[in-house]
Amino acid sequence: MTGISEPGASRDGYGDALLDLSSDERVVVLEADLGKSTKSCHFRAKYPKRTFCLGIAEQNMALVGAGLAEAGKIPFASTFAIFSERAFEQFRNGIARTGLVVHLCGSHGGMHTGQDGSSAQSTEDLGIFRTLPGMTVLHPCDRNSARSLTRNLIDHDNPSYTRTARNKTREIYSEEEAAALEIGVASELRSGDDATIIACGVMVERSLDAADELAKHGIMARVVDMHTIKPIDKEAVLSAAETGAIVTAEDHSVIGGLGSAIAEILAEECPTKMRMVGVRDKFGESGSPEEIMYKMGLTSDNIVQRVMEIVQKPGRT
Amino acid sequence: MQSQSVEELNASASKCRKRIVDMVYKAKSGHPGGSLSCIDILVALYKGVMRFDSNNPSWDDRDRFIMSKGHASPAVYSILREVGILQDSDLNGFRSLGSVCQGHVDRKWTEGVDFSAGSLGMGLSFGLGSALAARLDGSKRHTWVLLGDGEIQEGQIWEAAMAASHLEVSNLTAIIDKNRIQNDNFVDDQMRVGDIGSKFKSFGWNVININGHDMHEIVSALKDSKTGNGPTAIIASTVKGKGVSYMENNPAFHGAAPNDEQYALAMEELS
Ligand SMILES: Cc1ncc(C[n+]2csc(CCOP(=O)(O)OP(=O)(O)O)c2C)c(N)n1
Numbered sequence: 001m002t003g004i005s006e007p008g009a010s011r012d013g014y015g016d017a018l019l020d021l022s023s024d025e026r027v028v029v030l031e032a033d034l035g036k037s038t039k040s041c042h043f044r045a046k047y048p049k050r051t052f053c054l055g056i057a058e059q060n061m062a063l064v065g066a067g068l069a070e071a072g073k074i075p076f077a078s079t080f081a082i083f084s085e086r087a088f089e090q091f092r093n094g095i096a097r098t099g100l101v102v103h104l105c106g107s108h109g110g111m112h113t114g115q116d117g118s119s120a121q122s123t124e125d126l127g128i129f130r131t132l133p134g135m136t137v138l139h140p141c142d143r144n145s146a147r148s149l150t151r152n153l154i155d156h157d158n159p160s161y162t163r164t165a166r167n168k169t170r171e172i173y174s175e176e177e178a179a180a181l182e183i184g185v186a187s188e189l190r191s192g193d194d195a196t197i198i199a200c201g202v203m204v205e206r207s208l209d210a211a212d213e214l215a216k217h218g219i220m221a222r223v224v225d226m227h228t229i230k231p232i233d234k235e236a237v238l239s240a241a242e243t244g245a246i247v248t249a250e251d252h253s254v255i256g257g258l259g260s261a262i263a264e265i266l267a268e269e270c271p272t273k274m275r276m277v278g279v280r281d282k283f284g285e286s287g288s289p290e291e292i293m294y295k296m297g298l299t300s301d302n303i304v305q306r307v308m309e310i311v312q313k314p315g316r317t
Numbered sequence: 318m319q320s321q322s323v324e325e326l327n328a329s330a331s332k333c334r335k336r337i338v339d340m341v342y343k344a345k346s347g348h349p350g351g352s353l354s355c356i357d358i359l360v361a362l363y364k365g366v367m368r369f370d371s372n373n374p375s376w377d378d379r380d381r382f383i384m385s386k387g388h389a390s391p392a393v394y395s396i397l398r399e400v401g402i403l404q405d406s407d408l409n410g411f412r413s414l415g416s417v418c419q420g421h422v423d424r425k426w427t428e429g430v431d432f433s434a435g436s437l438g439m440g441l442s443f444g445l446g447s448a449l450a451a452r453l454d455g456s457k458r459h460t461w462v463l464l465g466d467g468e469i470q471e472g473q474i475w476e477a478a479m480a481a482s483h484l485e486v487s488n489l490t491a492i493i494d495k496n497r498i499q500n501d502n503f504v505d506d507q508m509r510v511g512d513i514g515s516k517f518k519s520f521g522w523n524v525i526n527i528n529g530h531d532m533h534e535i536v537s538a539l540k541d542s543k544t545g546n547g548p549t550a551i552i553a554s555t556v557k558g559k560g561v562s563y564m565e566n567n568p569a570f571h572g573a574a575p576n577d578e579q580y581a582l583a584m585e586e587l588s
Binding site for chain 2 (some may be wrong): 033034036037041053055056057058059086115117118284290
């Protein structure tokens with residue numbers, strides 16, 4: 001990977017990766033009038049012939065991608081996370097069911113997108129795409145990991161959905177660290193045996209803050225970046241269970257997302273005390289990202305609180 | 318609503334234009350271009366043609382106005398302010414936490430808003446539903462739907478267009494704000510929509526072409542659209558960002574706020 005190391009949003013990482021992958025002639029890019037926003041615009045500017053601007057028409061984009069994939073192309077399509085939901089049935093029947101490999105990226109996901117308000121704040125996307133057989137679902141936490149995971153899709157055998165964020169987040173991975181990431185393998189960012197926080201996306205930086213705060217109380221919390229929601233890293237979940245307390249953190253509904261995915265494993269294999277930090281069956285509203293995250297209970301304090309509720313370590317304050 | 322003179326309508330539109338720029342400037346985000354292109358149409362509707370009661374915005378038998386391109390919310394809030402349903406303080410909160418003026422128009426948050434938009438391509442179907450309801454009720458109320466020329470790339474628009482003529486609704490008017498620009502660039506570069514009027518015609522609609530900034534033409538087209546047999550599409554040629562020199566015909570101001578200097582210049586140009 002070469003030299004883009006300014007801080008950014010995970011959507012920038014998607015744009016970087018498309019350029020990284022451009023030397024592979026099979027790569028084609030599909031847009032639905034949001035290329036400036038999802039960052040595929042940089043690929044478009046350099047490779048207009050391999051970019052298809054399809055207008056504000058997400059359902060059509062999905063099946064155009066399927067047609068390209070059938071002929072051996074590797075299509076990367078993007079729109080806002082929320083509008084990818086509009087093409088959900090097309091993805092189910094036209095892509096996942098037919099076994100064609102189309103990669104869809106939904107940017108501006110979650111409450112974190114802020115001021116555009118509830119019509120733009122997708123908090124269902126991870127959940128619905130996760131229900132499709134064979135679908136890979138990614139939600140990277142920073143620019144470098146988004147770049148690396150998107151690059152890995154080039155020889156991925158399954159269709160995928162990747163959620164990226166509109167707004168800048170802290171750099172969690174250096175370029176070198178990010179380069180080592182693999183789809184389906186969770187990444188332990190902080191070690192600890194008293195509890196485990198499993199997070200994805202913009203909640204990863206908040207989870208690290210929560211772990212710092214917990215350490216002040218003598219609680220050593222492990223922090224795991226579950227950038228791949230599906231196929232989920234079961235081993236990492238079972239190992240987390242050994243800490244006796246698991247808190248999940250996602251900018252997504254607690255119905256269907258990361259927390260649900262982990263609860264499904266724990267319930268069947270190894271019931272463990274667990275709490276979820278996520279959106280509680282609500283729609284958002286306009287506001288700055290931080291205000292909305294606070295209102296929806298998506299802060300590091302919320303994570304700390306949930307860990308405190310279930311941590312078994314005696315003598316906690 | 319009693320009709321007003323063209324001069325009065327134009328004066329209202331100027332006030333609304335200032336409010337639009339002001340809201341987006343204060344929120345540091347929002348969509349000025351497509352709000353400025355359609356505001357003359359909204360003024361003509363609310364102050365010249367539409368049946369509603371500003372003292373009772375939720376009057377059951379009011380005409381319905383569907384802002385399908387919900388990002389043009391500043392245009393809606395500015396006209397609701399003009400007719401006295403919203404206050405300046407409401408507009409000042411645009412896009413901030415708890416504000417009745419949400420980023421995209423939302424019927425759960427704002428009195429006087431009939432449809433929650435933000436996802437393009439849905440409003441014409443909703444408008445058809447409300448027109449059908451009026452017919453069932455034996456009511457004279459009319460439904461007005463404002464669409465973007467980029468928005469009509471969505472397939473659902475054409476599903477609704479087909480259904481509206483098949484179901485022979487005459488109490489439905491779609492107004493297409495043909496400002497020739499969408500999010501990323503010009504409509505002709507992104508995805509040509511071609512001759513919009515003849516497309517609607519071939520779907521069985523009446524079609525009226527107007528200059529969407531000529532108050533006289535707008536008012537008479539709106540009135541005429543109520544008398545046709547079957548649904549009517551008004552194709553309004555407009556200028557995106559109309560009234561602010563550096564926003565006019567500039568795709569960069571689809572969804573961007575002016576900086577301090579640009580704001581000052583806009584206010585000067587609009588006075
Ligand atoms: C289904 C859907 N896809 C994408 C978007 C993102 N988006 C917001 S505004 C816009 C461009 C709209 O263009 P147009 O309809 O011409 O509106 P106007 O130029 O009048 O503002 C896009 C693509 C959206 N709001 N909804």
